[in-house]
Amino acid sequence: MNFHVSHLCRAVCTVLVSLCFFSVGCTYHGRIHRNIYKKPPFQDKIDLSVLVVTDRFIQQTVTMDGLDRYIPAQYIFRTDDGVAVAAADALSTLFTRVEAGGKRLSSQYDYVAEIDYSVEENNIHYRYAEVETDRLAWRDKRYHPGFKTTVRLTMRQPGSRQAALILEASRRHDVSLNALAKGLYWFNRVTLTLLYPVLSPAFMQSTGSSLRKNLEKDLRSCLSEIMDDLEENRATLSRAHDQELLPRRDGAxxxxxxxxxxxxxxxxxxxxxxxxxxxxxxxxxxxxxxxxxxxxxxxxxxxxxxxxxxxxxxxxxxxxxxxxxxxxxxxxxxxxxxxxxxxxxxxxxxxxxxxxxxxxxxxxxxxxxxxxxxxxxxxxxxxxxxxxxxxxxxxxxxxxxxxxxxxxxxxxxxxxxxxxxxxxxxxxxxxxxxxxxxxxxxxxxxxxxxxxxxxxxxx
CATH class of the missing domain: 2.40.10.120 (Thrombin, subunit H)
Known part of the structure; x- marks a missing residue:
């Protein structure tokens, strides 16, 4: 009897240790989708060709930690391909010819567009709501995961490294989860995450999908703002672009x-x-x-x-x-x-x-x-x-x-x-x-x- 109990305890310990390793090592790998920018073109396009650089400037991996201190998780998103295509789609609403490719092709275009895309983790902040009654007063302490997206567009002439125009936009909001992710999130909190190792695959996929959609939404919003600013400055780009940009006049x-x-x-x-x-x-x-x-x-x-x-x-x-x-x-x-x-x-x-x-x-x-x-x-x-x-x-x-x-x-x-x-x-x-x-x-x-x-x- 003692022999069977010993083996049972050992098996239980092995399962628990395995589940712990499994839960700690949970990671979601995602990618920003292509063709997420689908706004209509501007009324009058600029008759210029633009190359969106796909190497050196926008290749990166965005990593976000877990949505809760009690739920270990990591979300990794590749952004290089999706951001490049989104930027090219956005610029094509204003310019007659826009393509994405390596910088070695820049001499074939009127302008080179460099996209800097960054996401800063900003997922720990608290909001306090104070409620008072005749005898009691308490504060509500809540956790709101979030992040900030920043997109910068630099337009350069291929014959000069000087920027003809630099525009930037940023967005910050709390992370919003879909219904399945919310249900799993609160179930894990109620059960004190004891069942998280079992439910982690579903939780990771649902929350990762929600995070990816949030990233894509912010990217679209930033690109839309940048394109509006770019259209307002079209005269800067539409002038004789083969001329040298204004030189420095430092004199003595x-x-x-x-x-x-x-x-x-x-x-x-x-x-x-x-x-x-x-x-x-x-x-x-x-x-x-x-x-x-x-x-x-x-x-x-x-x-x-x-x-x-x-x-x-x-x-x-x-x-x-x-x-x-x-x-x-x-x-x-x-x-x-x-x-x-x-x-x-x-x-x-x-x-x-x-x-x-x-x-x-x-x-x-x-x-x-x-x-x-x-x-x-x-x-x-x-x-x-x-x-x-x-x-x-x-x-x-x-x-x-x-x-x-x-x-x-x-x-x-x-x-x-x-x-x-x-x-x-x-x-x-x-x-x-x-x-x-x-x-x-x-x-x-x-x-x-x-x-x-x-x-x-x-x-």
Missing amino acids: YREMLEKTVYLETSDAHGSGFFISPNGYILTNAHIVKNNRDVRFYLYKDFPFTPFRNEPPFRYARVVKVNKQRDVALLKAEGKFPFFELDADRSHYKTGDTVLALGNPKDKFWTVTQGIISALNDYNGTDEIQVDAAINTGNSGGPLVLKSTGKVIGINTRTLKPELGSGMGYAVSAYEVRRTLEITQPVDGEKLERERIKNMPEQK
């Missing part, structure tokens, strides 16, 4: 801008500038963070699309970093124009005109002008306060004394708008020199000796 500041670089890491971007012909770059430590290498672009590389794994980016090696004073030194390979540092504090004073160069937000190589508001000692760091606009992305760029064209500081930070306006700060060139212990020209051999000396010993 171009020489300074060519010495300034655009820097980016996996999760941030900023500015920097050359201080030697052999590629030494100054920037902020908060841009570099803990990275060993930083990607950068030159003024001559413009136009380009940042955060893309495609040329014309380059890499600079991190040489020295001081997080306390927020300065960093990088090294790139090649020959470059460079700024001269002015570390003599007697050469400038309050009221002198200065220029702040950099790449604020999503703009590239800009110049703002102001005056020196004050010279401060901030926690032991020599700082220059200016009223020239310094925005997100300007960090690490040069602060130039206009009368001499020399760099007197590195743009570092600014106060939040609600705390004050016209209050930007730069670490002085004097502070940079004494902190990083560098001279001009930069002694590369000395820096290499220091790097080797500071390397951890191999055990």
